[in-house]
Amino acid sequence: MRTYIPLIIGMGLATYLPRLIPLVALSDRKIDDRVREFLYYIPYTSLSILIIRGIITADSNMKIATIAGIAIAGILSYKKGNLVLSVLSGILLSFLIINMSI
Amino acid sequence: MIVEKSIHYKVKQGIVVALPIIIGYFPIAMAFGLMAKNTSISFLDTSLFSMMVFAGASQFMALDLIGAGVTWANIILATFLLNLRHLMMTASLAVEFKSIPKKFLPLIGFGITDETFSVISFNKDKISTSFVLVLNFLSYSSWVIGTMVGYIVGEIIPAPLQTSLSIGLYAMFAALLFPEINKSKNIFFLSIISAIVYIILFYSNLFTSGWDIILGIIISSALGVVFFINSSKEREK
Structure with missing residues (x-):
């Protein structure tokens, strides 16, 4: 088997640097209000995008299970506010749907 | 009166919020381990992938590209583009990490993924060095151990x-986001706007995967600033 270590190091840097640089560079800088506002919205916009991306890129036979799992978890956490319970319910529901459709 | 919470308590909080990530990461990491084995990568290299890269989507993509015979330089470039979104995420976290000593930032930065970022962002009141380190460490351990287990016995999980x-990871994103929608109308509209912006970017086919995500985040967050500039002044910072 060939060794992939140079590739692994390169990929490691390619993932680490975008994670590290803003943390260090912005940590004690005065940030403009507009920019702060922009940064404040990032968790909401990125989560929405990751969720919608998960749905539109899911295999067509997994789409219903994916949407159902996301929906039940969202609704439960909206009503009860319990993260672990919501996620487990999402997993269980999508598991049931996948098994029914096989 | 603010009660100083003990390290023990912060560690416990970290463990509780890490649970969904641990549960979600493990099987995905197992799948990675198994697929790497099928791509005839050694156990050592497979483990090193998860230990040093620690980025699910990039690692799966790398397997694809290795199989397709793409050069390593191009795989590294593609990894960089795919992870550029973390620039925006860690920039957003930097504002919240004021209480964390600078010497811990290189270590904490290494553990920021879509999932740990989301959990930290929606538990801002809990942010402390030990809380973030415990959360990151447990998520990382689940990913690395899952990879190794998957390489050895990956076939056993149906x-x-x-x-x-x-799908549990997406369920977690939804479970984090939905209660926030409840708190503010602006967040609700912004979530819808983000989804629409991303759908347009995705189906326009103008951008490769990675660029569409980061552009989506930038455009919709900027739209948020433009649309809600007045209401934001009411929110005390």
Whole structure:
């Protein structure tokens, strides 16, 4: 088997640097209000995008299970506010749907 | 009166919020381990992938590209583009990490993924060095150990269970986001706007995967600033 270590190091840097640089560079800088506002919205916009991306890129036979799992978890956490319970319910529901459709 | 919470308590909080990530990462990491084995990568290299890269989507993509005979330089470039979104995420976290000593930032930065970022962002009141380190460490351990277990015994988990466990990560994103929608109308509209912006970017086919995500985040967050500039002044910072 060939060794992939140079590739692994390169990929490691390619993932680490975008994670590290803003943390260090912005940590004690005065940030403009507009920019702060922009940064404040990032968790909401990125989560929405990751969720919608998960749905539109899911295999067509997994789409219903994916949407159902996301929906039940969202609704439960909206009503009860319990993260672990919501996620487990999402997993269980999508598991049931996948098994029914096989 | 603010009660100083003990390290023990912060560690416990970290463990509780890490649970969904641990549950979600493990089977995906197992799938990675198994696929790497099928791509004839050694156990050592497979483990090193998860230990040093620690980025799910990039690692799966790398397997694809290795199989397709793409050069290593191009795989590294593609990894960089795919992870550029973390620039925006860690920039957003930097504002919240004021209380964390600078010497811990290189270590904490290494553990920021879509999932740990989301959990930290929606538990801002809990942010402390020990809370973030525990959360990151447990998520990382689940990813690395899952990879190794998958390489050795990956065949034993039935595919439907694997899929539904990986849907669990999206369920977690939704479980984090929905209660926030409840708190503010602006957040609700912004979530809808983000979804629409991303759908347009995705189906326009103008951008490769990675660029569409980061552009989506930038455009919709900027739209948020433009649309809600007045209401934001009411929110005390």
